[in-house]
Amino acid sequence: AQRVTQPEKLLSVFKGAPVELKCNYSYSGSPELFWYVQYSRQRLQLLLRHISRESIKGFTADLNKGETSFHLKKPFAQEEDSAMYYCVLKDAGNMLTFGGGTRLMVKP
């Protein structure tokens, strides 16, 4: 069975500092990975997906199959980045497995 692990429940940084939210996964097939974000009082929404190799709101994530990781990074954190972040794996059946989430707090 697939598994997604986010080792940090809470990550607190100062505005302007670099951010890295860690994610490791286990899956026997070819993984499709996402980062979802939930801002305060908003619904869960897609932040980015590995296949697009995109940068959204300054965030990037690279899939490392050798280390089975998909860490989320941003060089300079902003206060509006404060939110709950979930690393998510999609399997061949279109079913999502979520990590436990990391709460990012960006202090002024």
Place this chain on the structure above:
Amino acid sequence: ETGVTQSPTHLIKTRGQQVTLRCSSQSGHNTVSWYQQALGQGPQFIFQYYREEENGRGNFPPRFSGLQFPNYSSELNVNALELDDSALYLCASSLYPRVSRTDTQYFGPGTRLTVL
């Protein structure tokens, strides 16, 4: 294009009762998935419906059941409620099979269920 909607927003039930939660899919989507999110945890997959049939199920007992209707709206039913069923229940709609690798699931705001 309308987003995913869920009703009710909040619900309080007592142990042993039954509950029905509703979800309206995003326009054009034919698949709905349901998730349970306990406090402080990530969402856990309950089941998925495609073309009105269950198309995958997570590790949840049979007292969790669902329906998908021809208009792709959906219901989640939970019988014999237990205290541990207290959680946020999320539904997500998507298009399956995918027509694009960028297709993904779009989530509703959730229904907060409290079991006393």
